[in-house]
Amino acid sequence: MATTSIAGRRSQSDAPGQEPDVSLDAWREDALAFEAEVGKAVVGQPHVVRLMTIALFARGHVLLEGDVGVGKTTILRAVARALGGPFERIEGTVDLMPTDMLYTAYIDDAGKPRVDPGPVLKHGEDLAVFFFNEINRARPQVHSLLLRLMAERSVSAFGKDWSFPNLVVFADRNRVEKEETFELPAAARDRFLMEIGVETPHDAEVRRNLVFDPRFHDVDRLIGGLTEGVIDHTRLGAAGAAIQQAITTSRTLEQYVLALWDALRAPSSVGVRIDGVDMDRLILGGGSPRGVGALVRAARVRAWLEGRDMVLPEDVRAVFAPVMAHRIFLDPIYEARRERIVRALCGQVFEKVPAP
Amino acid sequence: MRWRPLAALALLAGASALAPDPAAAQILDRSMTAPRPFGVILGDVFTLKTRVDVAPPFRLDASALPKPGPVTYWLDLRSIEIREESGPNGATRYEIAAEYQTFYAALEAIEQTVPPVKLVVTAEDGRRAEADGASWSFITSPLRPIVATAGGGSSAYSIRPDAVPARPSLRRSEIAAAAAGAAALLALGLLAWSRAWPPFHKRPARPFAVAARAVARQARNGEAGWRGAALSLHRAFDAAAGRRLLGEDLAAFLAARPSFARLEPTIRDFFEASRQAFFGAGSTPMPADDLLSLSKSLASAERAS
Numbered sequence: 001m002a003t004t005s006i007a008g009r010r011s012q013s014d015a016p017g018q019e020p021d022v023s024l025d026a027w028r029e030d031a032l033a034f035e036a037e038v039g040k041a042v043v044g045q046p047h048v049v050r051l052m053t054i055a056l057f058a059r060g061h062v063l064l065e066g067d068v069g070v071g072k073t074t075i076l077r078a079v080a081r082a083l084g085g086p087f088e089r090i091e092g093t094v095d096l097m098p099t100d101m102l103y104t105a106y107i108d109d110a111g112k113p114r115v116d117p118g119p120v121l122k123h124g125e126d127l128a129v130f131f132f133n134e135i136n137r138a139r140p141q142v143h144s145l146l147l148r149l150m151a152e153r154s155v156s157a158f159g160k161d162w163s164f165p166n167l168v169v170f171a172d173r174n175r176v177e178k179e180e181t182f183e184l185p186a187a188a189r190d191r192f193l194m195e196i197g198v199e200t201p202h203d204a205e206v207r208r209n210l211v212f213d214p215r216f217h218d219v220d221r222l223i224g225g226l227t228e229g230v231i232d233h234t235r236l237g238a239a240g241a242a243i244q245q246a247i248t249t250s251r252t253l254e255q256y257v258l259a260l261w262d263a264l265r266a267p268s269s270v271g272v273r274i275d276g277v278d279m280d281r282l283i284l285g286g287g288s289p290r291g292v293g294a295l296v297r298a299a300r301v302r303a304w305l306e307g308r309d310m311v312l313p314e315d316v317r318a319v320f321a322p323v324m325a326h327r328i329f330l331d332p333i334y335e336a337r338r339e340r341i342v343r344a345l346c347g348q349v350f351e352k353v354p355a356p
Numbered sequence: 357m358r359w360r361p362l363a364a365l366a367l368l369a370g371a372s373a374l375a376p377d378p379a380a381a382q383i384l385d386r387s388m389t390a391p392r393p394f395g396v397i398l399g400d401v402f403t404l405k406t407r408v409d410v411a412p413p414f415r416l417d418a419s420a421l422p423k424p425g426p427v428t429y430w431l432d433l434r435s436i437e438i439r440e441e442s443g444p445n446g447a448t449r450y451e452i453a454a455e456y457q458t459f460y461a462a463l464e465a466i467e468q469t470v471p472p473v474k475l476v477v478t479a480e481d482g483r484r485a486e487a488d489g490a491s492w493s494f495i496t497s498p499l500r501p502i503v504a505t506a507g508g509g510s511s512a513y514s515i516r517p518d519a520v521p522a523r524p525s526l527r528r529s530e531i532a533a534a535a536a537g538a539a540a541l542l543a544l545g546l547l548a549w550s551r552a553w554p555p556f557h558k559r560p561a562r563p564f565a566v567a568a569r570a571v572a573r574q575a576r577n578g579e580a581g582w583r584g585a586a587l588s589l590h591r592a593f594d595a596a597a598g599r600r601l602l603g604e605d606l607a608a609f610l611a612a613r614p615s616f617a618r619l620e621p622t623i624r625d626f627f628e629a630s631r632q633a634f635f636g637a638g639s640t641p642m643p644a645d646d647l648l649s650l651s652k653s654l655a656s657a658e659r660a661s
Contacts, residue, residue: 252634310636314604351599356590356634 024246024304027239031057031305034082034230041078041222042071043209044201051196051322052079054305056168058297059240060193061150064172070198072172076131077223084229085128085166088119092138094180098145102157120149121157127164128233135171136181143188150191166233186329193294195326247300249311252356256313261292263349264328270352274344277334285329295323313355321346382477382485384447385409393494401434401457404470406489409447413479416450420476430460431470462498469493564654567592571651575644585647586630603627615657622650
C-alpha cells in the first residue's frame, strides 16, 4: 500500500452545515437498544454503560479507570462493537513514540524500507473509535499528540492534516500500578469528557455469573456475539447536536449549575466539610469552563435518554462526578487521598447547594 | 420552791404524841397532813395542814393561833389560813393550812421539829378548852458548798453548753427537689419541642411545620408567591431527608418515612409541578390551594411520625 493512496481515503462526505434528518425519539430507541446490546456482554455495570452512552451522544472522549481485570477493556470493546465503524487500538508502553501512532515502518518483501499508516490513520478519516489501552504507560509526548487528536479531532501526517469527524477516544488506565507510568497532564485530562470509575460488581449473582459462566471467559467470542453497528456512528454527531438544541435548560437550572461550580471552586463558602482536610487550601482548580460546559452537555443527553425535554438537577447529579471529578485539581498534599476527598466533595456539594 | 408535796401524804396523827385531852369532848378529832419528812434544806417552804372537828357549840378561836412571823430563830411562819366547813355528826370542821419556811443551816443531816400549834376552842357561854396540834419532825440536810475537786477547776461544775440542736440531713429532700425541678424543666422542654415552640420553632426536625407557615403566607401571591412557597416546601423536604431531595430520590425518601406514604401521589404531583415551574415551561400546574393543603398534610404527617 503506497502512501499516496492514503489521501484517497479521506472522507469527502463530512460537508459542514448539513441539516440532520433526525427524530430524537427514534434516536432514543436506538440508544436504548445500544445499551441493551452492550449490556449483553457487560453485566453488573449498568451505570457505566449508561455513562458511556451519554458520552457517545455528547460527543466526548472517555477515560476508564479501575482495578486490573474488572472489565474495562471488555466494556470499551463492547461499546466499539455495538457502535460499529472502524475501530483501532493501541497499547500504551513506555517506549511508545507519537509517530508509532501515525506510522508503521517495516522492511517489505523486496528488502526496502516502507512506511505505512499507523493505527490512527489505517482506517482513514472514518475512524470511529480509537482505543488507547493503559494510557498512563505512554510518555507525555504521546499524550500531547493524543491531546490534539481529542481536542481537534485532527492530526498532521504524511504532510497534511487529517480530520476525524466521527472519532471518539476511549482510554483506560489501571490505578494499581504507579511505576513506569506517567500521570496524564491536566490539559489532557480536561479533554476527556468523563472519567468513569469501573469497579467490581457488588451483586453476588452477577459475580457468580462472571466467574462461573464460560460465556464470560472468552472475551473475543463474547464481543463477537454482539450485533455490530446498532447505531449509525456517522450520524452520531448530528444526533448529538440535535439533542443539545432540543433539550432546554431553564434559568433556574443555569443558576443551579453555576452555584454548583462556585461550590466546587470554594467549598468552604457553602459549608462543605471533609474530615482531616483544610478546606481553604484544598482546591487549586475547581473545574474549567470547558468542564462545566461538558457537564451541561452530558446532562442534556441524560435528560434526553430519560425522555424529557428539559434538564433537571437529577441529570446534573447523575453525570457530575464522572464529568467533573477528574477536572478538580487538589493541593499536592491531598493528592494521595484524592479519590476519597473528591468523592466526598462532589457528594457534599450536592447536599449543600439547594435545588431548585 | 424546790420542795414539792408528795402525792402520798403521811398521816402523822399517831407519829407525834398528842397531849392528854381535857377538851376531848369539845375537840372530836384532830389530824395533820404534811409533806415528806426528809430532804428539807435551808430556805424550803412547806405547808402543814391540820384538820380539827369541833363539837358545837364550841368554835375555834382563831386569835389563839400563831401569827405569821418568826416562830423560832430558824423557822418562820409565812402565812396561816383557816377554812371552815361542816363536819360529820354536826361538828364544825376546821382546816388550818400553816406555811412555814425553814432557815436552819444544818451542818449535817439532823432532825428538827416544828412546834405544835395551840388549838383553843371557846363557846358562847365562856367555856374554853385547849389542845395541842400535832408537831412535825423532819430531817434537814446541809447545803453542801461546791468543792473545787482536785485539778477539776471550774469547768467540772460550770454550766454545760447548750445541747447542739440536731440537724437532720436535707440531702434526700434536696436531691428530690432538684430531680423534680429537672424533670419539670425537661417536660417543659419536651413540650416546647413537641409543639415546635421557641426555641425549637426552626428546628430541622419539624421543617414541614415551618414550611406550612411559609406556604400559607406566600402561596396565593401569584406566580412569584407560588414559586417561593414551592421553594419553602423543597427546603423542608431537604431538611427532612437530611440532604437535597430531588424528584428521583422520592421513592427512597418515602420508603424511609412511611408516615408520608399516604401523601405519595400528591407529593409526586408537587415534584412534577415544581419541575415544570422551575425547569420546564415555567407554568404552575398545581393550584395554590392544593399546595397549601399539601403543606398542611405534610406538617400533620410529620407530627404524627
